[in-house]
Amino acid sequence: MTYHAKVITGGKIVIPADLRRELGIKDGDSIVLEASADGILLRREDPDAALARLRRGLSGYSVDQFLHERRADWGE
Incomplete structure (x- = not known):
């Protein structure tokens, strides 16, 4: 599934609620962003x-x- 997010002031990105649930991301969790040839890889740490x-x-x-x-x- 594809999700969309907007970069807001200060470079902040809000991860859509459905994606957070799918990945098991909760308030206070750390995530990792990695640059890849295709863009950015986001994963739960x-x-x-x-x-x-x-x-x-x-x-x-x-x-x-x-x-x-x-x-x-x-x-x-």
């Missing part, structure tokens, strides 16, 4: 999924590696 993505991104990254990179940034 599931805290568990966000944590899993973060863990995947950091897997194999050690404190030693972090410190080595920071020391290189500082010229040590």
Whole structure:
């Protein structure tokens, strides 16, 4: 289904109620907007999924590696 929204003052967009219900978006929820080749992708930010993505991104990254990179940034 296609939904339409208008950008109002301050760049705010009101997500249509039907779409919010369909996606399970409630007051106070975080959403993620991503630029894509076709436009903007909007998705509900599931805290568990966000944590899993973060863990995947950091897997194999050690404190030693972090410190080595920071020391290189500082010229040590």
